[in-house]
Amino acid sequence: MSLITDEHIDIVKEIVNIGVGKAANLLNHLINENIKLSVPNIYFTNTNELPKFLMKYQDVSISVVNLGFKGELSGSCQLLFATDGAKLLVSIFTDEDITDEDEFNEIRQHTLSEIGNIVLNSLIGTISNILSQKFLYRTPKYIECSVANFLSENDIVEVQDVMLATTRFIIQEANITGEFLLIFETGSMDTLIEKIELVNQKGTL
């Protein structure tokens, strides 16, 4: 596997920031509220190490919106929330009073899927544009599980490279944290570094 340098990480950060900027713009249109999205941290790791990065979700249920993609780069991107955070996010978008005891029913799961879909599409769309990559996409899906079951729910059995970007949604008074994950199929991480290197050389960012 090629080594990812600080320079590469800076470029990835910039791409992700452009993506979340686009997502925030779309979400602002959806509820006429000032939504701020920020990505304070980006990490490169692998699926074996991933549980360490998701420690804070260990004792809670998580809600995940997943989108698979195939191309020169293949894998899936995921937006992960603690289910309670997901409830709060949905309640703001639907202007609905959801209490802690209320279940995160299927209709609310669909609503979260749409919100997550907007964020994921903006991010993966930006990556696709900047790295000049054409992807074929799978149908988005929603998963509710525990961190322990997260990888098996995503049919991940072997060690895969992961990019993890903590994403903060700041809406009204709420500050909701989610995780944007890019889980690459074998070999795709090398392709990513190659494509980033190309962007770096061309200076197209």
Next chain:
Amino acid sequence: MPTRNKISPFNYIAIGICVIDAHYQIQCWNHALEVLTDIKMEDAVGRYLYDFYPDFQKTINKMRISDVVNGGAPSIFTSSLNKSLFAPKKRLQSVFYYDILASHFPLENDENGALFSVIDRSNLYRKIVEFKKTKDQALKEVEYRKTVEKTLKHENESKDKFISIMAHDIRNPLGVIQGVSDFLIKSYGDLDKEEVLDFLEGINNSSKTLNDLITDLLTWARSQRNNIELNLADNNLYDLVNEDIRLLAQPAKSKSITVQNNIAKDTIIPFDRNMLSTVIRNLISNAIKFTYNGGNIFIECQEKGNYFEVSIKDDGIGIKPEDMQKLFLIGESKSTKGTNNESGTGLGLILCKEFIKNHKGEIWVESELGKGSTFKFTIPISIS
């Protein structure tokens, strides 16, 4: 311009399908979508999607669909956030719920398009709404029961306290009667006529106090059991107040207190004569009790919107702010001696509150320590 469905297999699936080109012109509208939208295929194909659903021209939707048309990832649209997209024409908007997925769809001649699959989740939505309604109702019921339980517990505690206060108040005059009569029996031969008369007056006063207390207690107990019927009739308030002033003329005269009825002579109000007379008598009696010799009491009535406000004002000793809240509370009832050491039952104001409540009115006090008190109550102009 297309005139018919070009992709006929879509007519054999149960999910609503619509295909548009990059300009939103409808290329396909399957049978399932006809049912969901109440729009016929022949009316849809060839038209523009935003002709039927203008929300497709909203900036956010244009941006998202443009990405899809150009090969971007599929976009989800739910009825939670996009109520009008593919909304049925005939059915009520509130009872449908669709999940829409827009995916990239290559058209003939290398043109790009988008395919919308529309899944009807209305049944699920209705069940969830129904479940939430039932759950909310059950929670409300639980909340209501908790409040009732709390109120009942509080009332019970208040009544326990009240009973203990009353027992104490009854014991005092009884103690006087028993003690003085014992003394009289034992010392009968040693006492002269005047001394005997003094002691008999003491017994008489205590028995009067006891009688008043028991009368009030019984009236209150009846009012608690709703055994006192409210006999509403149009009555002259001025006349009623005059009668009550006459009944209290003796104690007022003994303290040289002027009691002035300032109510207009033609004030006719619907009220229960007995109940209101008890209220007014109690309030004037209290005013006399807590006013110094030579003081003044004024009784007035004003019409205020849809109720009358009656006030009994004195220039007596006034009430401490911390005591004002307790006056009408059953658990706080206590008898206070008047300026000339007059006694009372401590039940009068509680009865007043009950009787005014029966009239759907309110009673309260305004007072300044050392300057006097004004007791006010309201009676609605019409009581249903």
